[in-house]
Amino acid sequence: MNQSLETGKNLLARLNKEQIEAVTQGSGPSLIIAGAGSGKTTVLTRRIAYLLSELNQDPYSILAVTFTNKAAAEMKQRVQILLGEGRTRSLTIGTFHSICARLLRQEIELYKTQEGWHWSRNFVIYDETDSVNVVKSEIAKLNLDEKVYPARQIKHSISSLKNDGITHSLFTNEAKTHRESRLAQIYVNYQNALANNNALDFDDLILIFNELLRSNPFVLQREHERFRHILVDEFQDTNKAQYDLIRMLASGSVIEHKIGEQERSLMVVGDVDQSIYSWRKADFRIILGFQSDFPNSKLIKLEENYRSTSTILEVANSIIANNTERLEKVLRCNRGEGAKVQAYEASDEIDEAYYVAEEIKRLQARGKVLSEIVILYRTNSQSRAIEEILIRNNIPYTLVGSTRFYERQEIKDTLAYLKLIYNDKDSQAFLRIVNVPRRGIGKTSLERLYEYAIENDISLVQACLQCEDAANIPNKARQSLKEFALLVKRWQAIAATSPVSELLSLVLQESKYLDNLQEEARSTKDEIILGRIENIQELMAVAAEFEAIADESTLDAFLTRISLVSDLDSIKAEGDAITLMTLHSAKGLEFAIVFLMGLEEGLFPHIRSLDSPTALEEERRLMYVGVTRAADLLYMTLARRRMIPGRFGSSGGGFTSNFTIPSRFLKEIDSKLLIGFYPQADVETRYTSESQSSSKPEFNSGLAKIMPYSKPADKSNLRVFPYGQQPSSNTNNYPNSNTPKRAMRMSSLPGGGNTNQNSADNVTNEGYELLKVGDLVQHNKFGIGEVVQVIGDKGKELYNVNFKDAGKRLLDPRFAKLTKLS
DNA sequence: CACTTGTGGATTTTT
């Protein structure tokens, strides 16, 4: 039997015509427009397998760029399943950042800036905090006012420049205004500081690699020769620096980007409607301009949606149709109609969370698996309310994002030790841990040490070793510094021969870091401290796991990996739990059941995007991404009132909450696709009278001129709707102008809605006593208390009870036994 | 040098 023929058939099994065309694409550039749920991951993996097994290409010559490390791992695994392990070993699959980091480890010593700054191969990667700290100290050194030049904002500006491919020297030449030249000054000094620390920030990974390719024809030629087949996923979220990189690699030229040769291909895959990272300088005009940049490119559209029900797709389509900056695209449905979208208007965010929890319990009762369910929201801070209620209801969940593991103090401390061992020029790491745990080294001593290091042009660690010569440092501190440096030196020697996990536990012991924490935990019995110890143990487990799995378990591989992983990468389908994450994190994922929470003006769309039409369209794309994650069931919720943390007024009641307005995205949905709640006209009028959302002139500005990234692509099949010629938009068209005046509330109780789904449980007030404010109650643990607040609707209320001994507690009467005292 | 108190500032999304 012909093995190759077998595999070949396999690779094309169950694919449609367009998908097959994409998978079997030969040489040259191609653009795949892949709508949500159109099977693009399948296409990409099968194409890689096809290149290997059918076209006999070397795995070493294939470069595939994904948006997350997790997507990369999955892709590699899926190719492995198709072809077996041997063939995938030397594939290059990863994010732009991780790929560049890996290549820079080999090549960076061939790079030098005009000023002569350079990095060695053991560079470290600074995260946001490190970078901002460097910027801050550079601003201080320039005697600039922190209030006029806030470090965070300046760092963001520098980041934007880097993502646009603008280096410090380029910007210095371009800076015009006073502020710009100050910014240029900071940028230059910041870059210099990074070089002195032998460190790169996130953006440098791509920018510096680009600069290396531009300045060194040999390296460019080498990488060009190597990567003969390049695939880029989520291409709509590519920025200029990334695109430049791809073009240089594919064309082998710095200026002219052509792919003429045989047996060389570039395939980019994306969907303009899912471009949601413009704040990271992603620019979807790049994908629009692709065909004119590569005139001989092939266009393939994947428009069959295999994921969602027709109802969900219609919802998605009706929302995105309100955008003007987009390409004409239809998604054809391959599934049945399915259930309508459930919309729920809650009285406040607690009620909202409660509704979601109740629905989840009902779904569970109907046999749904929790891992099929995701809760999506616009901002991380929204997770708190829902988390509390989920815990109360014993619904297990996995939280993605928010306080990220690697951002935690104790983890950063521990990693700072490793980073310093790896690269003792890293002053950020040094300063972070030189006195953690306390070694009796104070601020002034460190300042003097720093001066001494600068004077003698040595690293801080080196300065510690010879600080006898620095007369102005007190004896005690001098002793401590020297001891510390000797420890670092010792660890460096061990690092050269031992695996990471051994080094890690040795460092934690000998630095007394762990002892110190444990001591603190014993004396204070603080749960936070105990959590820190657990986190450190978790990190040790990560190191052990890394050694078991990774190809190379060296310190540099470990640190590179740790620096570039996001929480997204570690989503484990661990046990049966629902997932909580932001809409941004949900890109590329799929769930049977999706809850979209907080559909309110100012939250989603976010307040920061309300005054910019472009930003608003991005919010709408974000909504589109959220909706299209759902395969079977979709829920949307909003809260009538929402607590705003912070200084918003100080009215009575202990907390302040503001009335909200339903999101315009809800109104963009055809009302016949929804059940439960539909925003009413009176709400709309009240809102528009105090906002500009319907004021035409403002809304027009900026939208008319959507330009492809480079040359205009007039002959292309891709078409951008000229402004005003959009198919009849339903923005101000209320499908049901005679629906009841008051918003109808979709009750989660049976009989409340006309859903055809059976409602297994029947949540009523049975089993607990209804209470009102002022009632005295008895609790078997907290004692006697008074009800001071009732939160949430009937059937799902929570009681805020002020106990004589235990203070105020928020209690759920369904779980907490409360006996009324009369 | 370490610990305490006070003030001021901040809140989108993340590789």
Place this chain on the structure above:
DNA sequence: TCCACAAGTG
């Protein structure tokens, strides 16, 4: 409200 950082005290 809460957290981070600055200035003040032991």
